Amino acid sequence: MSALTGAAATQVAERVRAETLWSRSYRARHALQSIGGRAYPRIFGMLREPSWLFFDLVFPILNMSSIVFLLRSRGVDEAWVSATILASALLTFWASVIWMMGAQFHWERDSGNLTLYITAPVGLGSVALGMAFGGAVGVLFRAAIIVVAGALLYGAAYTIADPLLFGATLLASIAAMYSLGICLSSIFLVSGREADHLGGLLNEPMQLLGGVYAPVRNLGAAGLVAVGILPLAPAMDALRQLALPQLGANGLLPVQAEIGILVAMSVVFGVIGRFLLAYIERVGRVGGKLLTRAD
Amino acid sequence: MQTDRAADRSTGGLTLREARPFGPLRGSAADAARSLVAASRLAWSIEANWTQPLYLVVFLAIRPLAFLGLFLAVFSIGGRLDVASIGFVVVGQAVFQIVGAALQGPTHALLDDRERYRTIRYIFATPSSLLPVSVGRALVKAAIAGSSALIVIVSGVALGMPLRGGGVDLPLLLVVVPLGLLSIVGIGVALGAVCVQLRNDAWQYPEAVAGTVFLLCGAIFPLEVLPGPVQAIGAALPITWWIEGVRRALLGVASPGRLGTIPTEELVAILAVGTVVIWAAAPRLFTFAINRAREKGHLDRNTAS
Numbered sequence: 242m243s244a245l246t247g248a249a250a251t252q253v254a255e256r257v258r259a260e261t262l263w264s265r266s267y268r269a270r271h272a273l274q275s276i277g278g279r280a281y282p283r284i285f286g287m288l289r290e291p292s293w294l295f296f297d298l299v300f301p302i303l304n305m306s307s308i309v310f311l312l313r314s315r316g317v318d319e320a321w322v323s324a325t326i327l328a329s330a331l332l333t334f335w336a337s338v339i340w341m342m343g344a345q346f347h348w349e350r351d352s353g354n355l356t357l358y359i360t361a362p363v364g365l366g367s368v369a370l371g372m373a374f375g376g377a378v379g380v381l382f383r384a385a386i387i388v389v390a391g392a393l394l395y396g397a398a399y400t401i402a403d404p405l406l407f408g409a410t411l412l413a414s415i416a417a418m419y420s421l422g423i424c425l426s427s428i429f430l431v432s433g434r435e436a437d438h439l440g441g442l443l444n445e446p447m448q449l450l451g452g453v454y455a456p457v458r459n460l461g462a463a464g465l466v467a468v469g470i471l472p473l474a475p476a477m478d479a480l481r482q483l484a485l486p487q488l489g490a491n492g493l494l495p496v497q498a499e500i501g502i503l504v505a506m507s508v509v510f511g512v513i514g515r516f517l518l519a520y521i522e523r524v525g526r527v528g529g530k531l532l533t534r535a536d
Numbered sequence: 537m538q539t540d541r542a543a544d545r546s547t548g549g550l551t552l553r554e555a556r557p558f559g560p561l562r563g564s565a566a567d568a569a570r571s572l573v574a575a576s577r578l579a580w581s582i583e584a585n586w587t588q589p590l591y592l593v594v595f596l597a598i599r600p601l602a603f604l605g606l607f608l609a610v611f612s613i614g615g616r617l618d619v620a621s622i623g624f625v626v627v628g629q630a631v632f633q634i635v636g637a638a639l640q641g642p643t644h645a646l647l648d649d650r651e652r653y654r655t656i657r658y659i660f661a662t663p664s665s666l667l668p669v670s671v672g673r674a675l676v677k678a679a680i681a682g683s684s685a686l687i688v689i690v691s692g693v694a695l696g697m698p699l700r701g702g703g704v705d706l707p708l709l710l711v712v713v714p715l716g717l718l719s720i721v722g723i724g725v726a727l728g729a730v731c732v733q734l735r736n737d738a739w740q741y742p743e744a745v746a747g748t749v750f751l752l753c754g755a756i757f758p759l760e761v762l763p764g765p766v767q768a769i770g771a772a773l774p775i776t777w778w779i780e781g782v783r784r785a786l787l788g789v790a791s792p793g794r795l796g797t798i799p800t801e802e803l804v805a806i807l808a809v810g811t812v813v814i815w816a817a818a819p820r821l822f823t824f825a826i827n828r829a830r831e832k833g834h835l836d837r838n839t840a841s
Contacts, residue, residue, distance in 0.1 A: 308610060442595065445603045
C-alpha cells in the first residue's frame with residue numbers, strides 16, 4: 242500500500258474537504274441537534290434513575306444541615322439560615338459544574354465514550370454546550386427541591402422584591418458557572434490521576450473564596466479578587482442581597498455591577514473554553530494521547 | 537532462598553508451601569499481616585504518587601484548611617471571631633478528616649479494585665483475604681488524612697486556639713486515637729461489605745454515611761443543638777466519643793452539654809466497648825458479604841457509576 246504524498250495528497254484532502262463542506266445553516270442545525278442530543282440524558286436521566294436524584298439531594302442537604310446547626314449553636318440572626326439554604330442550592334450548580342462538566346470528558350475517556358465523541362461528526366464544543374444546558378436544567382429542579390426542603394425543615398423565608406431581577410441574576414450566575422465548566426472540562430481532560438484531586442480543590446477552597454456561607458466582603462482583598470474571577474462570589478453576593486434584603490449591608494458590590502461581572506464572565510469563559518477545547522482536541526489528536534486512560 | 541526451600545515440603549508429588557513467618561507471627565496471621573503491608577504499600581502509591589511530593593503536601597494542606605476556613609467564616613458571622621472558642625470546631629473538623637477517609641477507605645478499595653483497576657478477581661484468587669487488603673488501604677487513607685488533621689490543628693494553634701494547660705494529655709490521646717481509628721475502620725469494613733452488594737451508587741454510600749455521621753457526631757456543634765431523638769443516635773456513635781476524647785486531650789476542656797459531664801474514664805470505656813462490638817461484628821459481616829458477592833457474581837460487576 243503506497244502512501245499519498247505531495248500534490249496527490251493535497252488533491253485528496255481538497256476533495257474530502259469539498260465533499261464534507263457543510264453550509265452554515267446546516268452546521269448550525271447540526272450543532273443544535275448535537276446540543277439537544279447531549280442535553281437530553283441530563284434532563285430526563287433522573288426520571289430513569291431516581292437514585293441519582295436522591296444522592297444529588299442528600300449531600301447538599303446534609304452539608305446545609307451542618308451549617309444551619311452551627312449557625313443556630315452560635316445564636317445568629319435566622320436570616321443567615323435562609324442564606325445558607327440559598328447557598329446550598331447554588332452549590333448544587335457548582336458541584337455539577339465541577340463533576341458533570343469539568344470532570345465529565347475525563348470520565349468519558351476512562352469509560353470509553355470519548356472515543357465515540359471524537360469519531361462522531363460532532364464537535365466537542367457542541368457536546369460541552371449540551372452538557373451545560375442539560376446540566377443546568379436538571380440541577381435547577383434539584384436546587385428548587387433544596388430550597389423547599391430548607392423552608393420546610395428550617396423555616397427559611399425570602400423577600401424577593403423584584404423576581405425578574407432575581408431570575409436574571411440566577412440565569413447570569415448559571416451561565417457564568419457553566420461557561421467556566423467548559424474551560425474546566427479541557428483542563429480535566431489533559432489531567433491524569435490529578436483530575437479527582439483537582440475536583441477536590443475546586444470544592445471547599447472555592448466555597449471559601451466565593452463567600453458562599455459567609456459574606457465575601459469579610460475576605461477583604463481576596464474577596465475582591467474572587468468576585469472578579471470566580472462566578473460563585475458575585476453570584477452568591479447578588480442573590481443574597483436580592484432574596485434577603487435584611488442582609489444587604491453585607492453585600493460587596495451593587496447587584497447591577499455583579500450581574501455585569503457575571504455576564505462578562507459568561508462571555509469570557511465561553512470564548513476561552515471554546516478555544517481550549519479546540520486546542521486540546523487538536524493537540525490530543527496529534528499526540529495520540531487524548532484517548533489514553535488516566536489510570 | 538535456602539530458608540524458602542526449607543519451608544517447602546513434598547506431599548504426594550505436590551509441593552505445598554508453608555506460610556512464611558512474618559516477624560513473630562505464624563500461619564494465617566503472618567499471611568494476613570503480609571497482605572496488610574502489601575495493601576498499605578499499594579495504597580500509598582495510589583494516594584501519593586499522582587504528583588510531586590511538594591504538590592502533594594500543598595494538596596493535603598489546602599483542602600482541610602479551606603474546610604476549616606469555611607467554618608471559621610461562619611463562626612465570624614454576627615461579630616468578631618473569638619479565637620478562644622474555635623478549639624471545639626478545629627479539633628472536631630481535624631478528627632473528622634480521618635473519620636471521612638477511614639469510613640470511605642474499605643469501600644473505595646473494593647470498588648476501585650473491582651471496577652477501576654479490575655484486579656479484585658485476581659486478589660480473590662490469591663491466598664490473601666480481602667479483609668486485610670481493605671483494612672490496609674483504609675489505614676493508609678486514614679494516615680494521610682491524619683497529616684491533614686495535624687495541619688488543621690497546628691493552624692488552629694497558630695490562630696490562637698488555647699491548648700490544655702500543662703500540655704497535651706498524651707496518655708489519653710494515645711488511648712483514644714487508636715481506639716477511635718479502629719472503630720471507624722471497622723465501620724468502614726462493614727460499609728464496604730454492604731456496598732459491594734449494591735447495583736447502583738455503591739460509590740456514593742460511604743460519602744453519604746460520612747456526611748450523616750458528620751452531622752450527628754457533634755464535630756462542629758454540640759449534640760444538644762440537634763433534635764432530641766437524633767441526639768441519641770449521635771451519642772451511640774463511637775466517633776462522637778472519639779472526638780470528645782481528643783478534645784479533652786488537646787484542649788483540656790470537655791464539650792458543652794451532657795457529653796461534657798461524662799467522666800473521661802467512662803468515655804474511654806464506652807469508646808473501647810463500642811470498638812470491641814464493632815470488631816466482633818465487622819469481620820463476620822465482611823466475610824459473609826464477600827462470599828455472597830462471589831456466589832452472586834458481584835465481584836465481576838461493573839456499575840459504571
